[in-house]
Amino acid sequence: MxxxxxxxxxxxxxxxxxxxxxxxxxxxxxxxxxxxxxxxxxxxxxxxxxxxxxxxQSEEAAGGDQAPVTVQSDGSVVMARSGVEKPVLDVYEDFQCPACKQLETVSGQTFKNLAAEGKAKVVYHPISIFQREPTRGNSLRAGAAARCVADGRQWLAFHDILYKNQPSETVEGFKTNDLVTWGKEAGVTSPDFEQCVTSQKHAQAQLSYADKVIKEQKIEGTPTVKLNGVALEGNVAFTPQQLRDQVTKAAK
The missing domain is CATH 1.20.5 (Single alpha-helices involved in coiled-coils or other helix-helix interfaces)
Known part of the structure; x- marks a missing residue:
């Protein structure tokens, strides 16, 4: 090379x-x-x-007093500061409904906080939507018992206890003796509460109200949450921050 x-x-x-x-x-x-x-x-x-x-994430209880709670003659319950008329959050719920229990667990405190802060008027509509046993009877007994509570604060406490003790959809639950016990736990002091619950005095009124609300508001399932008359879409009601954002936006 x-x-x-x-x-x-x-x-x-x-x-x-x-x-x-x-x-x-x-x-x-x-x-x-x-x-x-x-x-x-x-x-x-x-x-x-x-x-x-x-x-x-669920909100913590806001500081300060809880907004006044008023039981209406038709069975609905208003939670709002004096003079607050809008935005309006209508909560259509059934005490036997598992999804309603989940809504209460996740966003229940947000409803209370928004009302306490004067940012919304919250209206609870306890209805009975189930048609078959044992869920129909469970729902009806719970809804009728809630109608036996006239004091707003006691009603809200009873409301929360009912969800805490919600029975399975496959068994008979919300028995009247349990409902009476839970009422006492909620601080109900009315002398005729026990008789009202055990006799199911308001069962027919509960059914009539449920039928009326379901038809008029076109409720297809529970829970349904409406903001100023319009149903919230998707998982907004189950997402506390989105729920708060929607209410804040509606107030502008």
Whole structure:
């Protein structure tokens, strides 16, 4: 091999070595870049999850007094500060409904807070929507018993206790003796409360009110939450921060 040929060979080898080294550097850069992107993606996913979780987290009780609660003659119950007429949050619920219990667990405190802050007028509509036993009887007994509570604060406490003790949809529950006991736990002091519950004095009124509300408001299931007469879409009612945002927006 001549000297010129040896020089050409050496040059080609150097070029190959340089190209190989360049490929290695590019490979390392890609690995680092992909790793960095992965970290950013994970951070974004984690941040998104935390953001979503924060919006779904139940609120704590607001400081200050609870808004006044008034039991209406038709069986509905209004919770609002004096003079607050809008926005109106109508809560159509059934004490036997598992989804209603979930709504109360997740957003019940938000309803109370919004009313306490004077940001909304909350109206509860306890109805009986089930048609088959044992859920129909369970719902009716609970709804009729709630009508035996005339004091607003006692009613709200009884309301919360009913959800806490909601029976399975497959068994007979909300028995009258239990309802009387829970009423006492809620602080009900009316002397005729026990007789009212055990006799199911308001059972027919509960059925009539439920039929009326379901037809007039076109209620297809419970819970249904309406803001100024319009049903909230999706999971808004079950997402405390979204619920609060919607009410705040409606107040403007």
């Amino acid at each position: 001549s000297k010129g040929e040896r020089m050409k060979t050496t040059a080609r080898e150097k070029i190959k070595q340089q190209q190989a080294a360049q490929r290695q550097r590019e490979k390392r850069r890609r690995v680092v870049t992909y790793a960095a992107v992965g970290v950013v993606a994970l951070a974004a996913i984690g941040g998104g999850w935390l953001y979503a979780a924060s919006r779904s």
